[in-house]
Amino acid sequence: MSRQTRTPDITLFFLGASRAIRIAWLLEELNLPYRLVSSARAANGLAPEEFKAQIPTRLGKSPVIRDGDLVVQESAAIAEYLCETYDPRGRLLPHERKARAKAREWMAAAEGTFMIHALAILYARWRFPKSANASKYLREMEKGLAANVQNDLNWLEAELADGREYLVSRDDDGEGEDDGVSAADILMGFSIEFIFARRLGTDGADWPNVRRWLRGITHREAYIRAVERTGYSL
Ligand SMILES: N[C@@H](CCC(=O)N[C@@H](CS)C(=O)NCC(=O)O)C(=O)O
Known part of the structure; x- marks a missing residue:
């Protein structure tokens, strides 16, 4: 395992109201110093061109970090890089085999399952052709797309049902750490906050354990510091 x-x-590189909060939060959890290059979204909801021009990637999405001469994009990859480089005790990315596999499972699911299903709904809202019947078709379409989001949230609800x-539970982690926040909570936290805030497929159902977990993790001091420093709000 790498040591610092x-x-x-x-x-x-931080775009307002975006996944970049994950990385600000993770940096605060690890007490790492960082410079912030940030921008609010443009009126169309996208990143302003002047901001994109500063981001050192071809894709131009946020978050991105530069650490010395290394540039990393994709929030899960950034989180792994920061943990592997600056979290030698494995506080946010546990070393123990099972806990690490479970942390990575959630980190992958945050984008690859939860966001992909929720964004289908958001993009339909943004891009659906305007017409007399548009809102009726859109409602039907959202109803269909909501099935995936609800299935995802039911999975998370069941995992959290033990209170x-x-x-990530660290029962087998021989490193003396109690169960604690991990990169899994940080990656998943934004996905769930975003799905609830934009009501992406959530109508007609509730997930009390998911709400309890989200309340708890977003009351952490490091999360609050990240919000204050970046001005993040959904
Ligand atoms: N899978 C990427 C997604 C990155 C992404 O799509 N970022 C959005 C913000 S949440 C963005 O930069 N949007 C601005 C735009 O497209 O103009 C990750 O996890 O970092």
Whole structure:
């Protein structure tokens, strides 16, 4: 397992109301210093061109970090890089085999399952051709697309039904850490906050354990510091 060997020289490219909160939060949890290059969204909801021009990737999406001469994009990959480089005790990405596999499972699901299903609904709302019958068709379409989102949330609800505070249980972690926040909570936190805030497929159902978990993780001091520093709000 890698041990911390380098001095952080981190810049975070942060678009307002975006997944970039995950990385600000993770940096705060690890108490890492970072420069912030940030921008609010443009009136069309996208990143302003002047901001994109500063982001050192071809894709131009946020979050992106630069650490010295290394540029990393994709929030899960950034989280893994930061943990592997600056979290030698495995506080946010556990070293123990099972806990690490479970943390990675949630980190992948945050984008690859939860966001992909929820964004189908958001993109339909944005892009559906305007017409006399548009809202009727859109409602039907949302109803169909909601099935996936609800199935995802039911999975998360069932996992949290034992009352746990954080997603990854570390029963087998021989490193003396109690169950605690991990990169899994940080990655999943934004996905769930976003789905609830935009009501993406959530009408007609409720997930009390998911809401309890979300309330708990978003009351952490590091999350609050990240929100204050970045001005994040959905
Ligand atoms: N899978 C990527 C998604 C990155 C992404 O789509 N970012 C959005 C913000 S949440 C963005 O930069 N949108 C601005 C735009 O498209 O103009 C990740 O997890 O980092």
